[in-house]
Amino acid sequence: MATPLETVIAAARDLLGERLSTNATLREHHSHGQDTQPPHLPDAVAFVETTAEVARILALCHTHGVPVVPWGAGTSLEGHVTPVRGGITLDLSRMTRILATSQEDMDCRVEAGVTRDQLNTHLRDAGLFFPVDPGTAACTLGGMCATRASGTNAVRYGTMRENVLGLTVVLADGRVIRTGGRVRKSSTGYDLTRLFIGSEGTLGVITEVGLRLHGIPEAISSATCQFDDLRAAVETVITVMQSGIPVARIEFLDEVQIAASIAYSKLTGLEAKPTLFFEFHGTEASVAEQAAQAEAIARDYGAHGFRWATDPAERAKLWQARHDALWAALALKPGYQGLTTDSIVPISALAEAVLGTKADIAASGVTAAVVGHVGDGNFHTVILVPPGPEGLAQAWELDKKIVARALALGGSCSGEHGVGLGKREFLEQEHGAEALAVMRSIKQTLDPRGVMNPGKMFLN
Numbered sequence: 057m058a059t060p061l062e063t064v065i066a067a068a069r070d071l072l073g074e075r076l077s078t079n080a081t082l083r084e085h086h087s088h089g090q091d092t093q094p095p096h097l098p099d100a101v102a103f104v105e106t107t108a109e110v111a112r113i114l115a116l117c118h119t120h121g122v123p124v125v126p127w128g129a130g131t132s133l134e135g136h137v138t139p140v141r142g143g144i145t146l147d148l149s150r151m152t153r154i155l156a157t158s159q160e161d162m163d164c165r166v167e168a169g170v171t172r173d174q175l176n177t178h179l180r181d182a183g184l185f186f187p188v189d190p191g192t193a194a195c196t197l198g199g200m201c202a203t204r205a206s207g208t209n210a211v212r213y214g215t216m217r218e219n220v221l222g223l224t225v226v227l228a229d230g231r232v233i234r235t236g237g238r239v240r241k242s243s244t245g246y247d248l249t250r251l252f253i254g255s256e257g258t259l260g261v262i263t264e265v266g267l268r269l270h271g272i273p274e275a276i277s278s279a280t281c282q283f284d285d286l287r288a289a290v291e292t293v294i295t296v297m298q299s300g301i302p303v304a305r306i307e308f309l310d311e312v313q314i315a316a317s318i319a320y321s322k323l324t325g326l327e328a329k330p331t332l333f334f335e336f337h338g339t340e341a342s343v344a345e346q347a348a349q350a351e352a353i354a355r356d357y358g359a360h361g362f363r364w365a366t367d368p369a370e371r372a373k374l375w376q377a378r379h380d381a382l383w384a385a386l387a388l389k390p391g392y393q394g395l396t397t398d399s400i401v402p403i404s405a406l407a408e409a410v411l412g413t414k415a416d417i418a419a420s421g422v423t424a425a426v427v428g429h430v431g432d433g434n435f436h437t438v439i440l441v442p443p444g445p446e447g448l449a450q451a452w453e454l455d456k457k458i459v460a461r462a463l464a465l466g467g468s469c470s471g472e473h474g475v476g477l478g479k480r481e482f483l484e485q486e487h488g489a490e491a492l493a494v495m496r497s498i499k500q501t502l503d504p505r506g507v508m509n510p511g512k513m514f515l516n
């Protein structure tokens with residue numbers, strides 16, 4: 057008699073034909089994301105193309121109790137996509153249709169496998185853009201919803217939480233629901249859209265996403281400046297934010313990260329010193345005013361070497377270097393892995409959090425770069441992990457110290473990467489046992505058989 061898994065694979069093959077694969081290379085590709093968790097193979101990979109196909113496969117998995125792991129591009133950083141209990145990996149990367157765009161209402165509806173780069177290329181001629189920009193262009197809008205992603209622009213435009221208007225979601229048992237709508241606000245019912253934003257594939261599969269769009273600003277100006285002292289760089293950020301200057305981007309790179317980025321991205325005119333990258337959006341006049349205010353604050357804290365980039369190619373090079381920060385840090389130690397922390401604190405606690413992290417790095421003796429979306433109080437430590445279990449254990453110890461400080465300062469263990477496998481142990485401390493119990497009961501209600509991305513978000 058066929059096992060439940062064999063039954064599901066046979067039925068999925070009837071539905072998808074060659075788009076249901078048990079090919080070893082494809083299974084290996086879907087056995088991990090961009091993380092340091094041990095990989096685990098799915099039993100099969102299903103390349104779905106429609107909401108109806110997703111619904112059919114989820115209904116099958118629900119009926120037979122077979123795990124199913126949604127997959128966008130596999131760029132997540134906390135073991136989110138590792139099928140720790142095997143089963144079917146549901147790859148949505150072929151769902152790439154842009155379904156509707158409205159210039160008048162500044163919104164659009166896309167399938168979950170559309171990437172942010174694909175969307176922005178499509179929007180450019182309409183004078184619109186979608187601002188949320190995780191550091192990798194490959195990630196999908198479905199994956200970005202599922203991890204509640206953000207990026208360098210979040211300080212001005214918000215995260216996926218603020219920029220998603222509505223969703224189409226296939227529930228664990230195959231039912232299809234639409235959440236939200238096209239309006240900018242509504243006070244009807246529970247906010248199911250936000251329930252699925254950040255649900256990491258544990259509650260259902262997002263197949264369509266309705267998004268808010270923004271007008272491409274008339275003027276954009278970027279700048280870099282450097283400091284002899286790390287505290288001065290961080291204090292500059294705090295003062296800029298507290299002054300209410302509407303910066304579009306404000307990123308911090310410590311001396312290790314900027315040295316790595318200079319080498320990797322061939323940046324010129326910068327030294328290995330704590331550095332800020334700024335960007336301002338608006339009219340010519342408002343950008344000039346914002347830039348002057350921020351520069352004055354930075355100079356008060358001893359910033360030097362201000363360099364302004366208004367030329368699009370120069371700006372693109374600068375922000376590509378910021379997006380490539382992880383690869384640049386990894387290039388410092390060939391053969392090492394990167395464990396990336398993601399803590400976030402209230403802006404007033406940023407100096408304490410970053411300086412404490414630097415002290416922890418020095419005490420641990422590891423090589424690590426600090427880089428982050430500091431305007432939100434969010435920063436990453438890219439810990440370079442040598443091959444072997446000892447190095448990984450040491451890196452996790454450092455990660456725990458950084459998280460403990462962030463939580464003690466009223467922050468969160470993850471500003472944007474999510475929980476996956478790597479951050480599960482911090483959830484109870486961050487949210488409290490009662491709130492965690494409510495989260496578990498939501499999971500139980502929507503996925504009573506526990507087939508949706510099992511093992512993620514919650515310990516056990």
Ligand SMILES: Cc1cc2nc3c(=O)[nH]c(=O)nc-3n(C[C@H](O)[C@H](O)[C@H](O)COP(=O)(O)OP(=O)(O)OC[C@H]3O[C@@H](n4cnc5c(N)ncnc54)[C@H](O)[C@@H]3O)c2cc1C
Nearest residue numbers: 128129130131132136191196198199200202205206257262
């Ligand atoms: C170099 C680099 C830089 C990065 N920088 C940032 C950054 O600045 N900000 C940031 O937020 N993140 C960043 N990330 C992390 C990553 O890009 C984001 O987490 C991204 O949102 C993941 O998208 P994805 O399509 O690759 O999703 P995947 O990795 O495929 O999946 C992520 C999670 O979402 C679930 N999922 C995927 N698609 C769906 C769907 N359609 N429905 C339901 N669940 C789904 C998966 O099961 C999994 O739990 C970075 C990663 C790298 C490698």
